[in-house]
Amino acid sequence: MRLYSLSVLYKGDPKVHLLKAAYDVSTFNFFQRSSVQEFMTFTSQLIAERSALGSRASVKEQEYLCHVYVRNDGLAGVVIADNEYPQRVCFTLLDKNPRDADPMTRVQAELDETKIILHNTMESLLERGEKLDDLVSKSEVLGAQSKAFYKTARKQNSCCEIM
Template identity: 20%
Template structure:
């Protein structure tokens, strides 16, 4: 599948330049149908079910190409827009006075080069290029989302760990308070016991000096 033939025509049927990448009677067939093509706009015309003419008509200039019927129309029209821009930039100021095949020696090489480009270079298909860019962006977005979700899971784990540590800290604080209270209570008991022992020893000392009934004091 490819673009086979291309030409530039000035009304009514003056061929200014053409190029064919295959042997055949394409030029004769094209000349026979030029007068039947509607003017002003973009059109496609199926010929013999195997081929398709595509053309752009602007003012009195037709930019025409012939392709296999299954070749994408969008690429054909991208090719024609490219040829139109290139041709008018070069010859727009003299296009109405150029004789038949007057620029063929120069511009047929351009037709050949651009046909080869649009037939073989994947970058020529802008729609496919856009789709590839969209797919690339989509893959990047999916990858980023996966990373965000992964970070989210990690954050969730950290939050859970923080909650557990917070609960453990509260429990430890309660236990510390209980331990302090227990130690304080044990200290009080120890002080009371020591006080009682001190009073008892003191009493024994006094009784030993003053007699048990304190008659000698």
């Protein structure tokens, strides 16, 4: 299951304008990546241009499935995925925030947040441990200085007698 492209387009009167797009072309050969990305951009624009306002459609193009949703205000979303990616998830993704669209994505995001919190907690514990080590070494130095002060004071006071 792979999601290759997510595009947001505006369907105006004369033509379709690409507003924003995200691509995952990491599975393709380095030299093919730019042409694959151009293909996805062109396909997204073509599908959005040929879709009616307020419609949803899925189109098979080569080994990809292209899912399009065009709102009544002309804003369109196009998802290009492989054949295994669930159509329901694609259309839910086009309707909502990706975090709300797929339960696995939501769980993964929560795990990432938990990992960050745990990492910060571990860093603060290590810092506290370093501070405790500093306090222990300072208390050892202070203890040694107080012993030296006590010995010096006894020597100084030994010559005097109390009457």
